[in-house]
Amino acid sequence: MSLVRRATGVLGELMITAGVLILLFVGWQLWWTDVSANAAQAGTVRVLEHDFDAPLVAGRPVTPITAEPRAHLTEVPLGRAFAIVRVPRWGKDYARPMLEGTDHDVLTKGVGHYPGTAMPGAVGNFAVAGHRTTYGRPFHDIGTLRTGDVIIVETRSSYLVYSVQRHGIVTPDHVEVVAPVPQHVGQQPTQKWMTLTACHPEFSASHRYVVFAKMVRAIPRSEGLPASYLHVSAKGA
């Protein structure tokens, strides 16, 4: 076998291998990240639920997965899960963990809170990011949210009920959407906002789909979440 023929053969095999590896990567990204992230995020939610309930049930200090049991969370270390997000529009059982930080690693584990923005229930803008595709895609259906839809942020102390006000599609440099008063840089906040960001269009990083919500009610955890909040009214759908 001549040297050229042999080199061509090896080159061909290498190219086929590269092609197969790329296909394998696509499969991993589109399928496997969802499978593994969904399982992991559901696990985190279970741990949080258990953890949130622990002091109520046992009447003892809490296990240390989340921050201190205060009326308002103040600061949470990067990467730590501290709340559960429920969006009835996306299903009665929809529940995702909320973690501190928005880097790649954090966002594979749930919804990420922009560090430096307000904490849930506080005056200002509680800004969060989530994947719309891959890694369990917590914000896959962000485009289905309508004005008046409810987003429930469950912390150790309360259920914080946010109501969707409006949405926008912006390029990623529009940082004013996470400003204390969304889209009004420099204004002093008096209300409790929440901003959700996800990629737009799906599978693209060119734009961001942004939803703005305002807190309408804070319910102490001990009172429980009224079941009516978990039903999505047909209005506005």
Next chain:
Amino acid sequence: MYGPLWRRLPGSWPLRCLEAGLLLLAVVGVCFLWVFPVVADHLPFNDNTIGGQTGSHPSPPPARPSSSTPQ
């Protein structure tokens, strides 16, 4: 490339098939668990944050109102 590898596998051909399958599975496993997550860190199409700080590095404080684009 694959020819010499096949010839190097010990045993009869059914056994070699099994060995080749196991090798393939090992490669897929290594890719899924270690290689692809690292590669994905460096690809742009999973970004979903404002201010472009999604990445393998910790994010800087996001909303610097002074640096934002006026509307």
